[in-house]
Amino acid sequence: MGDRKKILDVKGLKTTFFTDDGQIPAVDNVDFHIREGEVLGIVGESGCGKSVTSLSIMGLVPSPPGKITGGEILFQDKDLTRLPEKKMREIRGNDIAMIFQEPMTSLNPLFTIGDQLREAIKIHKRDWSKKQINDRAVEMMRLVGLPRAEDLMKEYPHQLSGGMRQRVMIAMALLCDPKVLIADEPTTALDVTIQAQILTLIKNLNEKLNTAVLLITHDLGVVAETCERVIVMYAGKVVEEGPVETIFKDPQHPYTRGLLQSVPDMRFKKDRLYSIPGNVPKPGTIHTGCKFAPRCEFAFDRCINENPDLYQTADNHKTRCFLFDPKEATAHDRTAIKS
Amino acid sequence: MLNYIGRRIFQLIPVLLGMTFIVFLIIRAIPGDPAQVILGQQASEEAIKALRTTLGLDNPWYIQYFEYLKGLLTGDLGESLRTRTPVADEVWPYLAATIELSVFAIVIAVIIGINAGIISAWFQNSWFDYLAMIIALIGVSMPIFWLGLMNQWIFSIELGVLPTTGRENVRDPVDVITHFYLIDTLIQGNFAQFSIVFKHLILPGTALATIPMAIIARMTRSSMLEVMRSDYVRTARSKGLKMFWVVYKHALKNAIIPVLTIIGLQMGLLLGGAILTETIFGWPGIGRYIYEAIGFRDYPVIQSGILIVAFIFVMINLLVDMLYGLIDPRIKYD
Numbered sequence: 001m002g003d004r005k006k007i008l009d010v011k012g013l014k015t016t017f018f019t020d021d022g023q024i025p026a027v028d029n030v031d032f033h034i035r036e037g038e039v040l041g042i043v044g045e046s047g048c049g050k051s052v053t054s055l056s057i058m059g060l061v062p063s064p065p066g067k068i069t070g071g072e073i074l075f076q077d078k079d080l081t082r083l084p085e086k087k088m089r090e091i092r093g094n095d096i097a098m099i100f101q102e103p104m105t106s107l108n109p110l111f112t113i114g115d116q117l118r119e120a121i122k123i124h125k126r127d128w129s130k131k132q133i134n135d136r137a138v139e140m141m142r143l144v145g146l147p148r149a150e151d152l153m154k155e156y157p158h159q160l161s162g163g164m165r166q167r168v169m170i171a172m173a174l175l176c177d178p179k180v181l182i183a184d185e186p187t188t189a190l191d192v193t194i195q196a197q198i199l200t201l202i203k204n205l206n207e208k209l210n211t212a213v214l215l216i217t218h219d220l221g222v223v224a225e226t227c228e229r230v231i232v233m234y235a236g237k238v239v240e241e242g243p244v245e246t247i248f249k250d251p252q253h254p255y256t257r258g259l260l261q262s263v264p265d266m267r268f269k270k271d272r273l274y275s276i277p278g279n280v281p282k283p284g285t286i287h288t289g290c291k292f293a294p295r296c297e298f299a300f301d302r303c304i305n306e307n308p309d310l311y312q313t314a315d316n317h318k319t320r321c322f323l324f325d326p327k328e329a330t331a332h333d334r335t336a337i338k339s
Numbered sequence: 340m341l342n343y344i345g346r347r348i349f350q351l352i353p354v355l356l357g358m359t360f361i362v363f364l365i366i367r368a369i370p371g372d373p374a375q376v377i378l379g380q381q382a383s384e385e386a387i388k389a390l391r392t393t394l395g396l397d398n399p400w401y402i403q404y405f406e407y408l409k410g411l412l413t414g415d416l417g418e419s420l421r422t423r424t425p426v427a428d429e430v431w432p433y434l435a436a437t438i439e440l441s442v443f444a445i446v447i448a449v450i451i452g453i454n455a456g457i458i459s460a461w462f463q464n465s466w467f468d469y470l471a472m473i474i475a476l477i478g479v480s481m482p483i484f485w486l487g488l489m490n491q492w493i494f495s496i497e498l499g500v501l502p503t504t505g506r507e508n509v510r511d512p513v514d515v516i517t518h519f520y521l522i523d524t525l526i527q528g529n530f531a532q533f534s535i536v537f538k539h540l541i542l543p544g545t546a547l548a549t550i551p552m553a554i555i556a557r558m559t560r561s562s563m564l565e566v567m568r569s570d571y572v573r574t575a576r577s578k579g580l581k582m583f584w585v586v587y588k589h590a591l592k593n594a595i596i597p598v599l600t601i602i603g604l605q606m607g608l609l610l611g612g613a614i615l616t617e618t619i620f621g622w623p624g625i626g627r628y629i630y631e632a633i634g635f636r637d638y639p640v641i642q643s644g645i646l647i648v649a650f651i652f653v654m655i656n657l658l659v660d661m662l663y664g665l666i667d668p669r670i671k672y673d
């Protein structure tokens with residue numbers, strides 16, 4: 001797994017919103033990469049910068065007020081943060097495609113499903129014939145499990161259920177065989193049975209088409225079922241990174257542990273659902289030290305005064321927590337956190 | 340759909356009926372007697388009396404109203420007291436003049452207003468946005484007659500590039516076919532005359548277009564700003580679509596719906612506002628026709644003239660309602 005080529009490499013990404021209330025570093029020095037055909041999960045509570053990360057990759061950060069202020073996003077030897085808009089358009093929907101959280105409002109209500117699918121092909125395949133384009137759209141609709149594909153092409157979004165619309169969105173994203181599919185909370189707005197179907201679909205398509213998937217969610221349960229590797233974000237920063245099994249068996253960062261405890265899962269037998277005390281800090285609040293410290297039951301003086309690095313704790317496991325700073329090992333009882 | 344149109348038109352009958360009644364009463368409340376006006380100050384009592392009888396003016400008002408309604412039901416708009424010609428026969432040239440002017444004005448207002456609104460929203464807070472919105476603000480608060488007179492002064496009197504009044508060169512009148520002069524001159528392939536007719540349209544047309552243009556620009560801008568933030572616009576961009584098409588295809592089609600309502604209402608107001616513009620620019624339209632009829636106390640002309648304008652107004656609004664359905668598949672008429 002480790003030897004597959006890195007297809008997308010995000011290095012030190014910083015995306016800032018310049019608002020009337022000051023600068024908000026919504027994404028703050030984020031590093032991660034996706035390998036070919038891999039499913040990478042990004043988890044974190046809402047407001048921690050997941051969507052802004054994905055919009056930064058797409059070059060779609062609402063601007064003004066947002067702007068990428070640092071770092072690079074390497075894709076096929078190109079730095080997307082420096083690409084002119086015209087070149088970026090050739091990548092959007094073609095090499096990197098995205099689906100969104102709100103299937104109900106993500107399709108244009110005034111155009112037929114067919115129009116919107118065909119358009120996505122036409123933009124990038126200018127030499128295709130009408131028939132080729134139409135056949136491709138129908139083929140993709142079948143692939144994502146939509147029944148009566150030909151009829152649906154003539155229908156409007158409001159005639160479809162939320163689950164069907166999300167399938168249409170997935171079909172639309174995959175029309176041009178993208179190398180990377182970014183799915184920003186694709187199941188959050190759907191009900192539970194549909195959620196499972198959509199996740200299975202994404203997983204199957206990933207295997208069948210070998211499209212790398214960046215799956216964004218606030219739900220670790222979703223990650224467990226779908227991803228190989230996961231990064232945990234908190235307040236614009238990556239706080240833990242590792243393979244899914246490792247993160248579930250040996251969560252290190254107190255925030256990750258909190259998230260795991262709040263997953264309603266049979267593996268963690270509890271009477272009541274746990275939730276992490278406190279809230280995500282409002283981005284932009286001036287703050288020294290670890291941003292999670294105010295909510296952390298293990299915080300000690302260093303956490304309040306210094307910023308932790310991302311410490312390598314195993315081969316492919318990293319944690320941004322002083323408890324895992326090799327220099328700190330003796331001073332604090334790391335086993336306390338394991339109990 | 341046909342069912343819906345039928346029902347809407349049926350619902351209009353009481354509205355138009357009520358309107359004829361109010362107009363009927365109001366114009367009879369204006370002091371003055373048509374027979375007196377027609378025959379002049381020197382006319383004898385007997386002559387006036389005789390004329391009143393011929394014109395049916397000595398009947399009680401409710402009989403007169405009833406007679407008028409009975410006529411309307413058979414499609415008879417009455418007869419001018421002054422010219423003794425059926426209104427239906429003489430109204431068309433005036434109506435066509437007004438329609439030509441109004442359509443010209445609304446086309447200008449829509450093309451410029453919508454595009455200014457779109458570009459302002461697209462480049463929100465740019466110099467274009469500020470400039471366009473300042474002009475629009477001035478536009479809505481501009482008194483039309485003042486603008487009209489200023490334009491006349493600048494463009495015809497000072498610069499001498501555009502005619503001051505009228506629809507055509509009186510020494511070289513247009514051979515009428517439809518009474519829409521732009522169309523008539525085109526059909527005849529008379530481009531010199533077409534250009535003259537077009538020049539006559541510019542000053543009254545722009546004066547009439549100013550307020551609707553400003554209102555349409557502001558409405559389009561706010562509607563576009565809202566739509567541009569929507570998820571489907573983001574989806575369109577995420578496909579790699581050019582911003583121009585994102586704006587003019589995906590966003591505009593959604594943003595235009597509330598603007599259409601405004602356009603419909605403005606077209607109605609345009610017909611009403613035409614009276615003022617037609618007076619300033621000597622435009623031989625329906626406004627002038629009615630205005631002159633008031634001077635002669637020509638009751639049938641006033642009544643039917645206003646009825647025609649009102650009818651056009653409600654039909655435009657019906658048309659706008661139908662357009663919603665064409666644009667938005669979620670709207671069902673039943």
Ligand SMILES: Nc1ncnc2c1ncn2[C@@H]1O[C@H](COP(=O)(O)OP(=O)(O)O)[C@@H](O)[C@H]1O
Pocket residue numbers: 017019024026044045046047048049050051052053062065066283
């Ligand atoms: N358009 C915007 N204007 C200002 N701030 C924004 C905007 N979009 C996002 N942010 C800031 O970025 C933070 C992260 O947002 P987001 O990435 O959407 O979180 P999530 O992890 O829930 O997807 C938000 O808390 C907000 O403060």
Ligand SMILES: [Mg+2]
Pocket residue numbers: 047050051052184185
């Ligand atoms: Mg989000």
